Amino acid sequence: MGMRERRTDVEITPLPGGITRINEYDFVNCFFVEGSERACLIDAGAGVADVAAIVKTLTDKPVTVLITHAHADHVGGAVWFKEAYIHPADEKTGYFYMTWHQRLYFLHSHEYKRKSHSVSYGAAFQRNYRTKLKPITEGDAIDLGGRKIEVFFTPGHTKGGLSFRDTRTGALFTGDNVNPMVTLQFPFADTVRGWLHSAEKTLALAGDAPIYGGHGDGVINRADLETTVGWAKELVAAGNRKPNKTAVKRGDEKYPCIVYKTGKVE
Ligand SMILES: [Zn+2]
Numbered sequence: 001m002g003m004r005e006r007r008t009d010v011e012i013t014p015l016p017g018g019i020t021r022i023n024e025y026d027f028v029n030c031f032f033v034e035g036s037e038r039a040c041l042i043d044a045g046a047g048v049a050d051v052a053a054i055v056k057t058l059t060d061k062p063v064t065v066l067i068t069h070a071h072a073d074h075v076g077g078a079v080w081f082k083e084a085y086i087h088p089a090d091e092k093t094g095y096f097y098m099t100w101h102q103r104l105y106f107l108h109s110h111e112y113k114r115k116s117h118s119v120s121y122g123a124a125f126q127r128n129y130r131t132k133l134k135p136i137t138e139g140d141a142i143d144l145g146g147r148k149i150e151v152f153f154t155p156g157h158t159k160g161g162l163s164f165r166d167t168r169t170g171a172l173f174t175g176d177n178v179n180p181m182v183t184l185q186f187p188f189a190d191t192v193r194g195w196l197h198s199a200e201k202t203l204a205l206a207g208d209a210p211i212y213g214g215h216g217d218g219v220i221n222r223a224d225l226e227t228t229v230g231w232a233k234e235l236v237a238a239g240n241r242k243p244n245k246t247a248v249k250r251g252d253e254k255y256p257c258i259v260y261k262t263g264k265v266e
């Protein structure tokens with residue numbers, strides 16, 4: 001019998017400009033950016049893989065952990081670090097989604113990916129956190145040496161959503177806020193109007209530079225985002241209708257789309 005090949009749950013992909021994409025079991029993207037003095041990790045994954053150990057294979061420098069928003073698949077991996085930075089409006093939710101039971105629930109809700117990547121439920125129990133979430137907001141910047149990471153407040157997908165811009169490449173890291181499927185139906189999401197403001201800001205901040213997102217191949221298509229921005233304008237013009245009814249706005253294809261609560265447009 002030959003050796004059985006063991007699938008890893010993490011894929012590491014170099015991107016232009018000294019940026020590395022870390023993809024946790026084909027589900028969520030984290031981004032690693034290194035300067036001459038320190039490095040940063042933008043989003044930490046679901047915390048099932050030991051992302052801190054993975055980052056140590058990429059650098060010896062100190063690492064600052066920045067979280068775009070407080071969903072389990074982005075903040076969960078902060079359990080592997082002493083501290084992580086998040087917007088104050090997402091802090092309480094962040095602590096909740098770092099708990100082992102939320103990470104376990106997350107694994108359960110993505111059962112097929114758990115199986116295809118040979119991830120055991122035990123993985124969610126491997127760590128109970130002592131991580132301190134620290135506040136960060138627009139106007140802050142992290143100096144990595146030779147490049148800075150600028151912080152921008154972009155609520156929508158959550159009320160405390162942040163985007164981060166790398167001054168060397170201009171690349172903008174947006175978490176889930178401007179993904180092809182814009183999701184504003186979850187608890188703690190902002191209104192469509194709130195999202196629209198952030199999405200227009202995102203387009204302006206990125207200019208011609210890449211926009212990176214938390215799922216899929218991690219590259220946000222600017223034309224798709226312009227389409228969803230147009231739809232958000234239509235929705236805001238139509239105003240609030242029935243409360244708490246989830247609706248989807250899209251063209252003929254599945255993506256792009258906006259999933260939102262009809263009572264939370266304005
Ligand atoms: Zn999310």
Ligand SMILES: [Zn+2]
Pocket residue numbers: 028071073074176214215
């Ligand atoms: Zn996500």
